[in-house]
Amino acid sequence: MPHLDFTQPPFDVLSAAERQSIKKNTQVRYLAKDETLSTDDLQYFYVVLKGHVEQLLDGTFVTSYLGSNHTDHLNNNDWFDSRRLPKPMIEDGLQESDLQKDTDINELIMPYQFRAVEDTLLLQVNGTAIDKISAQNYLVRQLVSENLPERLKALQLRRSGQHLDAASYDDQQEVQQIMLQPVIDITLLPVHIVGADDNLYQAARTMTEAGLKHVLVRPTGYLQDKDSFDRTLGILTDNDICRAVSDQKNPATTPCQGYASFHLRTIDADDDIGDALLTMTRYRIHRLPVIDANGKVIGVLGQSDMLAHIGHHSQLISIQIEQATDLPSLATAVELIGRYIRAQYQNGIKMGNVSRMVQTLNAQVFTKLWQLIVPDEVMENTCVIVMGSEGRGEQIMRTDQDNALIIRDGFTHPELARFAETFNQHLANLGYPLCEGNIMMTNPMWRQPLKPFKAQISAWYKNTDPIHSIYLSAIFDGEYVCGDESLLIQIREHLKTAHRQSDLMFVRQFARAALQFGDINQWWQKLVPLLGGKPISYTIDLKKAGIFPLVHGIRTLALENDIFTDPSSKGRLKALVQARALTQERADTLLEALEFFMAQRLSVALSTDNKHAQEVDPRTLSALERDLLKECLAVVKSFKGQLSRQYQLEIG
Amino acid sequence: MRMNWLKKLSVAWQKNQLQRPELASMFAMPAPEQWVAIDCEMTGLNPKKHHLLSVAAIHINGDKIDTGNGLHLLCRPPVMPKSDTIVIHGLRTADVEHAMSYDEMLSLLLPFIGNRPLVGFFPQIDVGFLNPLVKRYMGTHLPNEVIDIRSLYSRRMMGRSQGLPSQAQHLNSILKHYNIPELGTHDAYNDAIMTAMAFLHVR
Numbered sequence: 001m002p003h004l005d006f007t008q009p010p011f012d013v014l015s016a017a018e019r020q021s022i023k024k025n026t027q028v029r030y031l032a033k034d035e036t037l038s039t040d041d042l043q044y045f046y047v048v049l050k051g052h053v054e055q056l057l058d059g060t061f062v063t064s065y066l067g068s069n070h071t072d073h074l075n076n077n078d079w080f081d082s083r084r085l086p087k088p089m090i091e092d093g094l095q096e097s098d099l100q101k102d103t104d105i106n107e108l109i110m111p112y113q114f115r116a117v118e119d120t121l122l123l124q125v126n127g128t129a130i131d132k133i134s135a136q137n138y139l140v141r142q143l144v145s146e147n148l149p150e151r152l153k154a155l156q157l158r159r160s161g162q163h164l165d166a167a168s169y170d171d172q173q174e175v176q177q178i179m180l181q182p183v184i185d186i187t188l189l190p191v192h193i194v195g196a197d198d199n200l201y202q203a204a205r206t207m208t209e210a211g212l213k214h215v216l217v218r219p220t221g222y223l224q225d226k227d228s229f230d231r232t233l234g235i236l237t238d239n240d241i242c243r244a245v246s247d248q249k250n251p252a253t254t255p256c257q258g259y260a261s262f263h264l265r266t267i268d269a270d271d272d273i274g275d276a277l278l279t280m281t282r283y284r285i286h287r288l289p290v291i292d293a294n295g296k297v298i299g300v301l302g303q304s305d306m307l308a309h310i311g312h313h314s315q316l317i318s319i320q321i322e323q324a325t326d327l328p329s330l331a332t333a334v335e336l337i338g339r340y341i342r343a344q345y346q347n348g349i350k351m352g353n354v355s356r357m358v359q360t361l362n363a364q365v366f367t368k369l370w371q372l373i374v375p376d377e378v379m380e381n382t383c384v385i386v387m388g389s390e391g392r393g394e395q396i397m398r399t400d401q402d403n404a405l406i407i408r409d410g411f412t413h414p415e416l417a418r419f420a421e422t423f424n425q426h427l428a429n430l431g432y433p434l435c436e437g438n439i440m441m442t443n444p445m446w447r448q449p450l451k452p453f454k455a456q457i458s459a460w461y462k463n464t465d466p467i468h469s470i471y472l473s474a475i476f477d478g479e480y481v482c483g484d485e486s487l488l489i490q491i492r493e494h495l496k497t498a499h500r501q502s503d504l505m506f507v508r509q510f511a512r513a514a515l516q517f518g519d520i521n522q523w524w525q526k527l528v529p530l531l532g533g534k535p536i537s538y539t540i541d542l543k544k545a546g547i548f549p550l551v552h553g554i555r556t557l558a559l560e561n562d563i564f565t566d567p568s569s570k571g572r573l574k575a576l577v578q579a580r581a582l583t584q585e586r587a588d589t590l591l592e593a594l595e596f597f598m599a600q601r602l603s604v605a606l607s608t609d610n611k612h613a614q615e616v617d618p619r620t621l622s623a624l625e626r627d628l629l630k631e632c633l634a635v636v637k638s639f640k641g642q643l644s645r646q647y648q649l650e651i652g
Numbered sequence: 653m654r655m656n657w658l659k660k661l662s663v664a665w666q667k668n669q670l671q672r673p674e675l676a677s678m679f680a681m682p683a684p685e686q687w688v689a690i691d692c693e694m695t696g697l698n699p700k701k702h703h704l705l706s707v708a709a710i711h712i713n714g715d716k717i718d719t720g721n722g723l724h725l726l727c728r729p730p731v732m733p734k735s736d737t738i739v740i741h742g743l744r745t746a747d748v749e750h751a752m753s754y755d756e757m758l759s760l761l762l763p764f765i766g767n768r769p770l771v772g773f774f775p776q777i778d779v780g781f782l783n784p785l786v787k788r789y790m791g792t793h794l795p796n797e798v799i800d801i802r803s804l805y806s807r808r809m810m811g812r813s814q815g816l817p818s819q820a821q822h823l824n825s826i827l828k829h830y831n832i833p834e835l836g837t838h839d840a841y842n843d844a845i846m847t848a849m850a851f852l853h854v855r
Binding site for chain 1: 735738739740742744745746747
């Protein structure tokens with residue numbers, strides 16, 4: 001006689017008392033082929049023991065739930081809460097104010113129907129019993145939550161491979177989310193400010209009394225009114241005083257102005273530790289002033305305090321790259337990046353943090369390599385950028401290199417072509433495969449002075465060839481690596497201008513690509529068992545089904561809203577929320593879904609040692625992953641729907 | 653264990669009926685400290701109306717249960733299970749329609765149980781389902797001694813507490829009494845293991 005298996009999620013996190021209570025409230029239920037659950041049955045939580053149930057809305061297929069006969073895993077049965085109601089279609093990025101909460105809305109919502117595709121055996125648990133337990137057990141609540149980000153968190157927690165139980169959850173959580181904690185969780189150094197006109201002697205005294213190795217400097221002409229931000233502050237360190245002394249300056253008469261550094265990198269109080277680490281790594285700085293919502297500095301984040309807080313080793317890789325003097329030593333550092341990715345993944349660190357850190361480290365590798373290849377004058381008169389997923393900071397496995405070289409107008413060097421060739425070749429040797437579409441600086445089209453580069457971009461906006469959209473997508477995602485950053489800034493400026501001058505139809509054409517791959521929900525419908533045998537194996541291409549439509553859709557919205565500064569999907573979403581083009585909630589969901597696909601893709605790639613692997617067979621996933629995969633595919637589907645309504649792309 | 657003359661006689665007569673000489677060893681005197689735990693899943697309790705769906709058998713040698721080398725066989729019944737009983741045994745049409753025939757099942761099961769005494773919880777039911785099939789297959793019923801752990805348990809509990817014989821009707825109460833762990837799904841194999849564990853306690 002089948003009964004509840006407590007090693008099966010979501011029941012594997014219950015206490016003994018909770019198990020008893022669930023047991024009492026569980027029955028076994030059988031549905032013959034084609035039988036549906038009646039309205040009275042929609043008050044239960046179901047686990048599919050054997051068989052196959054499909055969920056329909058108004059007769060249209062939504063998704064499927066599979067029993068153990070469809071998977072090779074133990075304890076991998078799908079579950080569903082039949083009480084969940086379809087969400088009303090709130091997906092067009094409307095602001096909350098536009099949504100009149102209508103009391104009748106719930107009465108208008110038709111519930112889902114559940115139909116057995118084959119003879120099916122179910123466990124049915126009283127909904128109220130599940131509610132009672134999830135009210136007191138956080139882990140269950142996460143697993144059966146209606147809210148996608150909650151369930152994704154549950155998956156991450158499980159990924160970390162540590163033993164789950166409610167008691168140890170707090171410690172777990174701390175390890176998991178360490179990169180997501182706000183920077184203000186770290187003890188900040190106190191703020192001491194001197195004026196730029198104050199002399200070095202006063203600054204040194206302030207430091208000594210405060211026991212600090214730095215002091216903040218307020219620039220001359222600073223007015224204390226509400227429009228001035230502390231972001232204009234400078235910093236003076238013990239190092240600067242040392243320089244002044246070795247310049248034989250008299251500390252008592254020399255103002256701080258000449259030795260302080262201004263235009264500091266700062267960080268916001270609500271940024272997370274991952275962001276701070278990234279900024280420090282990327283710009284190789286040791287101190288970050290922390291600015292609150294009012295633009296006031298509330299403390300200084302010191303690198304050593306932060307490292308002590310996280311005990312993380314991306315910094316060490318960074319140092320390795322920094323110290324590399326030739327290709328072999330650089331290759332060692334690149335090897336470390338690979339190991340770092342694996343470790344981060346196994347620790348259940350959030351994908352977005354891993355990928356952005358990897359982007360930063362890769363950018364350092366590229367910088368170092370470029371330095372090793374070219375003389376200083378080339379470095380100063382050109383700008384190296386990376387594009388595509390590397391530019392967006394969303395490439396984790398080194399799948400290919402997309403890069404370009406922007407040259408200052410009027411600058412020439414006879415060896416440029418050879419440098420570019422060497423750069424691409426060396427990167428390939430380091431394990432960044434050559435780009436098959438030849439979007440690399442060795443291709444003259446991607447190695448041009450500013451003016452022709454801009455002309456080229458304008459020509460692409462005419463969109464006379466489908467490849468032009470691909471080129472534009474690449475350059476939209478361009479991110480600075482090294483050289484003269486202003487060259488990239490001018491390219492971005494031109495992307496905006498050229499877009500304004502382009503045909504109004506351009507954005508529609510551009511958006512269309514997001515819909516080019518079919519609806520993957522077909523997958524669950526195709527899952528029909530062969531006569532007396534196993535179902536045919538179908539896999540889902542994570543890139544086509546998930547990553548690409550999300551990335552390209554977000555890219556299109558960013559283009560339309562003139563968002564060019566931060567090409568990462570996360571940055572674009574943030575800016576789209578600020579531009580009120582999307583609600584915060586919608587943006588969060590899109591980002592969560594994207595990161596889920598990226599994590600799945602990484603997991604496939606790590607398990608096969610084929611870094612191009614992006615196909616996943618849903619039957620090989622855990623029930624929780626499969627549930628989330630479905631949910632995230634549903635997010636993609638609704639996003640495509642939003643795009644096609646917004647850009648009138650009725651798919652013929 | 654000594655066989656009395658009547659038993660010897662009936663064994664001899666049964667052996668006479670045996671149509672499959674290769675199974676003659678089933679009639680030999682069992683070795684000491686060897687048993688086989690069995691459990692079946694059926695579509696109901698009446699051998700005239702219902703059908704066998706699966707059989708599990710596991711050797712018990714001394715105080716060891718040979719869980720790794722047991723048999724767990726699914727059979728194709730002449731009539732497919734009805735929905736009211738599927739929720740009890742969990743075997744759907746799809747699970748048994750491509751399963752083995754009863755004869756195939758017996759060709760594996762009988763050599764496996766050999767001359768060992770059968771240990772079960774209310775094994776008369778299981779044997780009641782097996783015997784008609786066995787008779788058709790080899791000409792005689794199962795010659796094995798049958799041990800019901802319910803009666804061993806009742807004998808154990810005699811005078812220790814009240815009202816036990818009726819309670820002993822439930823395998824669960826025996827399992828609980830000896831703190832025997834619930835093994836995952838209730839299929840024939842897991843039930844046979846739990847029966848074997850209970851047997852080691854009550855023998």
